Amino acid sequence: MAKGKNKTKEGSSTRGNHSRGSNGHHSKQNHKSAEFKHHQTHTSNKFPAKLAMWDFDHCDPKRCSGKKLERLGIITSLRVGQKFQGIVVSPNGKSVVCPDDLAIVEEFGASVVECSWARLDEVPFHKIGGKHERLLPYLVAANQVNYGRPWRLNCVEALAACFAIVGRMDWATQLLENFSWGLSFLKINAELLELYQKCTDSESVKKAEEAWLEKLEQETQERKQQSLDEDLWMMGNVNRMNKLGLDDSDEEDEDEEEEDDNVKYDALGNIIESEETQEHVRYDSLGNVIEEEDEQEEREVRYDSLGNVIEEEEEEEEEEEEEEEEEVRYDSLGNIIE
Numbered sequence: 391m392a393k394g395k396n397k398t399k400e401g402s403s404t405r406g407n408h409s410r411g412s413n414g415h416h417s418k419q420n421h422k423s424a425e426f427k428h429h430q431t432h433t434s435n436k437f438p439a440k441l442a443m444w445d446f447d448h449c450d451p452k453r454c455s456g457k458k459l460e461r462l463g464i465i466t467s468l469r470v471g472q473k474f475q476g477i478v479v480s481p482n483g484k485s486v487v488c489p490d491d492l493a494i495v496e497e498f499g500a501s502v503v504e505c506s507w508a509r510l511d512e513v514p515f516h517k518i519g520g521k522h523e524r525l526l527p528y529l530v531a532a533n534q535v536n537y538g539r540p541w542r543l544n545c546v547e548a549l550a551a552c553f554a555i556v557g558r559m560d561w562a563t564q565l566l567e568n569f570s571w572g573l574s575f576l577k578i579n580a581e582l583l584e585l586y587q588k589c590t591d592s593e594s595v596k597k598a599e600e601a602w603l604e605k606l607e608q609e610t611q612e613r614k615q616q617s618l619d620e621d622l623w624m625m626g627n628v629n630r631m632n633k634l635g636l637d638d639s640d641e642e643d644e645d646e647e648e649e650d651d652n653v654k655y656d657a658l659g660n661i662i663e664s665e666e667t668q669e670h671v672r673y674d675s676l677g678n679v680i681e682e683e684d685e686q687e688e689r690e691v692r693y694d695s696l697g698n699v700i701e702e703e704e705e706e707e708e709e710e711e712e713e714e715e716e717e718v719r720y721d722s723l724g725n726i727i728e
C-alpha cells in the first residue's frame with residue numbers, strides 16, 4: 391500500500407464525521423453527539439506521539455481502553471487494509487519491543503489491535519499491521535479485566551509498555567494517567583521495565599525476559615518446597631495429636647491446604663488476589679495457560695502412617711529384595727540349594 395494513502399487515511403479517520411471501525415461499519419463511537427465530535431477535533435493533537443489502532447468492535451465500549459483513548463481524541467482509528475509505519479504492538483509480532491525501537495516510535499508512533507483476546511482468530515492480521523510488528527515481553531496487566539495476568543495487556547497498557555521499554559517513560563505516564571488504575575501498571579512492572587530499558591535489541595530483551603522467568607520459576611519452586619515442608623511438619627503434628635485422640639478434623643485441614651495452593655504471584659512475587667487463580671498456573675508468550683505436565687508426579691508423593699514421605703527408590707529396593715527371596719530354592723529335605 392502506498393505511503394501517501396496510509397497517511398491520508400490515518401490522519402482523517404477519527405477526525406472526520408463519517409469514520410468507520412476496522413470492520414468497515416460505522417462504529418458506535420462514530421454516532422456520538424456533535425458536541426463529542428467537536429471535543430475530539432480539538433483534542434486530537436494533545437498527545438506528543440502518533441497513536442493508532444485497528445478497532446474490531448469486539449469489546450464492551452465502557453470497559454475498552456482503546457475506545458476511551460478514542461473518546462479522548464488521542465488515538466487514530468485505522469481501517470482494514472491500512473498499514474502503519476510506526477511500531478505495531480500486536481499478538482502477530484515475531485520479535486519483541488526493544489530500546490532500539492526508540493527512533494521509530496519517536497518518528498512514527500505506535501499502534502495496537504483493539505479486539506478481544508478470545509477472538510484473535512477473527513482478526514485478518516495479513517491485512518493490517520506494518521513493517522515493525524512487535525510482541526511485548528513478559529509484563530503483568532494492571533487493568534481491571536485481566537489484573538495480575540502476564541502478557542495479556544489491554545491497549546493502553548500495551549502502548550504505554552512500548553513507550554516505557556524504548557525509554558519514553560514520560561509518554562507512558564502521560565498516557566496511563568487517563569485511567570484511574572493506570573499508573574499501577576508502571577508500579578507493578580517497575581523492576582522489569584528497568585531491566586528491559588537497559589537492553590538494546592529484541593534479542594537482548596528476550597534474554598532479560600528469560601532470566602526473569604527463570605528467577606520467577608525458581609522462587610515458585612522454593613515456595614512450593616517450603617509449603618511442602620510446612621505441610622509435612624503439620625501432618626506429623628496431626629498424627630501425634632491423633633494418637634493422643636486430640637484431633638480428627640483432617641478433612642477441614644485438607645480443604646484449607648488446597649486453597650493455599652491456589653496462590654498466584656505478580657512479577658514482583660507479590661500475592662495476587664484473583665477469582666481465576668489456578669494451581670501452578672503458567673502462561674505462554676501470549677498469556678495462554680500452559681497445562682502442567684509434572685502434576686501427576688507431584689500427586690504420586692506417598693506418605694506412610696506417620697506422615698513420612700515414602701521414597702520411590704526404597705520401594706524399588708524392597709521389591710528387588712523380595713524377588714531375591716523368592717528365588718531361594720529348597721531340596722526335598724528342606725535344605726537351601728546354593
Ligand SMILES: C[S@@+](CC[C@H](N)C(=O)[O-])C[C@H]1O[C@@H](n2cnc3c(N)ncnc32)[C@H](O)[C@@H]1O
Pocket residue numbers: 449453454455456479480481482483501502503504505506507524525526527541542543544545546548675676
Ligand atoms: C487483545 S486487545 C484487548 C483490548 C482490551 N479490550 C482493551 O480494553 O484495551 C489488546 C491489544 O494490545 C496489544 N497487546 C497487549 N498485550 C500484548 C502482548 N503481550 N504482545 C503484543 N501485543 C499486545 C495488542 O495490540 C492487542 O491486540
